[in-house]
Amino acid sequence: MxxxxxxxxxxxxxxxxxxxxxxxxxxxxxxxxxxxxxxxxxxxxxxxxxxxxxxxxxxxxxxxxxxxxxxxxxxxxxxxxxxxxxxxxxxxxxxxxxxxxxxxxxxxxxxxxxxxxxxxxxxxxxAIGGIDALRAASVLPVESVRHTIAKPPTAWAGTPGEAILADAPPGAVTLFRGSAREAARLYPQNANATATTALAGIGLDRTEVEIVSDPALSRNRHVIEIDGAAGRMRVDLENAPSASNPKSSExxxxxxxxxxxxxxxxxxx
CATH class of the missing domain: 3.40.50.720 (NAD(P)-binding Rossmann-like Domain)
Known part of the structure; x- marks a missing residue:
């Protein structure tokens, strides 16, 4: 054949x-x-x-x-x-x-x-996991979805976070707190994952996002927390960054x- x-x-x-x-x-x-x-x-x-x-x-x-x-x-x-x-x-x-x-x-x-x-x-x-579970959970009411992104400082070059880090003390720095919609606008390369979370769940305006620069990290971390009628879920990933683009995960x-x-x-x- x-x-x-x-x-x-x-x-x-x-x-x-x-x-x-x-x-x-x-x-x-x-x-x-x-x-x-x-x-x-x-x-x-x-x-x-x-x-x-x-x-x-x-x-x-x-x-x-x-x-x-x-x-x-x-x-x-x-x-x-x-x-x-x-x-x-x-x-x-x-x-x-x-x-x-x-x-x-x-x-x-x-x-x-x-x-x-x-x-x-x-x-x-x-760059994330658990989207299948979030989609399934969204068949029933979902109360909240929170997506935290934490990456090393090199990942924020050329973003609004670069200026924040220039005047920040050493250590982990929160660069953004707000909706997935605003995160996607300000950090399009880094926050594609949060737009995916929002579209899979409760929407761009209700999905909460926190973006962190952390010099203690060597990997890109995503933590997604979901609370709703189907239960509570937490997905925690530490991804190797792309070898040629630290803004993205392998x-x-x-x-x-x-x-x-x-x-x-x-x-x-």
């Missing part, structure tokens, strides 16, 4: 996360082939693209590629640029930059676009790899 053709995959972005995803898919022998990498117009890849992949900078080019899955790992502005064309061209769009979905108007327009295109938007757990790339593999393997977990 002839082997099924590999899944045709388009990656939006070619930074730390996307390159790691492509490398892991190749190492694991996943039956998926990167047919294109999408970048902003005029951008030049810093590292070679996967064998056989083409570089595209125009969303209209997606339709000619007939992708089975488009995977975004490039930030919320890239999602805004490419998402509509991706939904038109492919039956599945996997989103890493969930902070973009904190914009209600954009999120609802994207959902409506997916319905018209008969496509699907998929959000992976990314688990983020691994979660995207699993999303691709779930699209091609006969048993999905």
């Amino acid at each position: 002839a082997e099924a053709r590999p899944l045709r995959l388009v990656l939006i972005g070619w930074g730390a996360i996307a390159t790691r995803v492509a490398a892991l898919l190749s190492e694991r022998g996943t039956p998926a082939r990167v047919v294109a990498v999408a970048l902003r117009n005029g951008s030049v890849p810093r590292t070679p693209l996967p064998p056989g992949a083409v570089l595209i900078d125009d969303p209209a080019a997606l339709s000619d590629l007939s992708p089975d899955l488009v995977l975004e790992a490039a930030g919320r502005e890239a999602l805004r640029q490419w998402a509509g064309a991706a939904l038109d061209a492919a039956p599945r769009l996997v989103v890493a930059s969930t902070s973009a979905l904190a914009d209600d108007a954009f999120r609802e327009a994207l959902i409506a676009h997916a319905v018209r295109a008969r496509s699907r938007i998929e959000i992976t757990p990314g 688990l983020t790339a691994l979660s995207l790899v699993r999303a691709v593999e779930n699209a091609v393997l006969p048993l999905c977990l």
